[in-house]
Amino acid sequence: MAPAWLSVPHGALSLDRAPSIHFRPDQPASRGVPAVLRRPGTVAVSVAALRRPLVATVAAATNTAAAASVEERERTFIEEMRAVAMRLHSRDQSKYGEKEAPMEPPVAKWRPTVEGYLRFLVDSKLVFETLEAIVDSAAIPWYAEFRSTGLERSEPLKKDLEWFRQQGHKIPEPCAPGITYASLLEELSVKEPYAFVCHFYNVYFAHSAGGRIIGKEVAEKIHLQKELEFYEWEGDLSQLQQNIRGKLNQVASGWSRAEKDRCLDEMEKAFACSIDLRRHMF
Template sequence: MRFVAMKLHTKDQAKEGEKEANKTPLPKWEPSIEGYLKFLVDSKLVYDTLERIVDKADFPEYAEFRNTGLERSEALAKDLAWLKEQGHSIPDASQPGLNYSAYLEELSKNDPQAFICHFYNTYFAHSAGGRMIGRKVAEKVLNGKELEFYKWDGDLSQLLQSVREKLNIVAENWTREEKNHCLEETEKSFKHSGEILRLILS
């Protein structure tokens, strides 16, 4: 799954990237606290959804991904409570988060391979590029404060490796078609997470 995800990056973003960089100049990257709050709220909705689905485990393999140490819901709840204490108004979830949450719910009931693709991409992307973006946004709008969203208990590389091993064990029981189907879902995962990420600039 990592190989397919990396190919969807540009050459500037990852050495395995195959997409051409956008030739039109991007607007100056100016995150706002309002946009960042929308991003955090929508992200929390997505993590709430993912974590509820693996707890409920409509398919037995979902139970493998409980209590991995990568969970982000509780950390985001703490961050939003802290931001509220600082006097910020916490918005309701917006359309990108609501759409993605509904899509994950639907997949989780009918399409475990596609759901696991989203699970993988959401947690692993946050642990990599997500942390870098978080640092840059914090410098601009939070005086450099590091949120709980970007902290993990324990060694992150070990937590990721453990989940990677579980994913490989689950996928061993899939047919070639099911494996391909899982990989084909990567682009949709990028589309949904990209829409939530863009809220930072809204």
């Protein structure tokens, strides 16, 4: 059993020499340990007192590490998704790109028409309507976390298409790319929810990032004299994006590594489906 007290010189604790032990004569032998270990010119210091700062430091470090671990875990999955998406770009599109050639031609080489643009808008409306209906019905309970994000686009697209109609343009019916993609989303949402989330992420974030740039350039090429509501959001877009990142992180925090990998594995398919929609414009 360790002694209850340690003797240390004034101003410093010395552990290089064993202190002298003095038993009090009247101390019962059954206690087995001295009450005080002391040398002349020393100060009695409690082991408990010595341990308190160390315990407090360790506890603080443990709490900080635990908090950092939670933060890192929540942040990492979105970073993983973004990293996978960036790698699907070509090297001239992104410094993180790994594709030898882009999956679609550069926007500068596109030759869009109003008719092709309308087909893109109609198909996009069908895709966004499908995504919104899936999260609203929430066949998988945690889909409900993705409701009312502020990134929804079906209503703005409806208004844009009505504007084109009023300008005398004929609004087409959805085409094969939009119909096929909407059907895929419905199927995945039931059978493979982790893959579905990858498409949800890609559709919303691709449109609110690179999609805005594409929309502006295409509008200039077809001499569109209107800023479409498709490319306008109520509130601060960066904050809306951050909010949905938080929701995605929260949901994914309960997934296994295999479930997260299934989500990431779907990224190239999500890219290909989005490119099929844009093919109307190039």
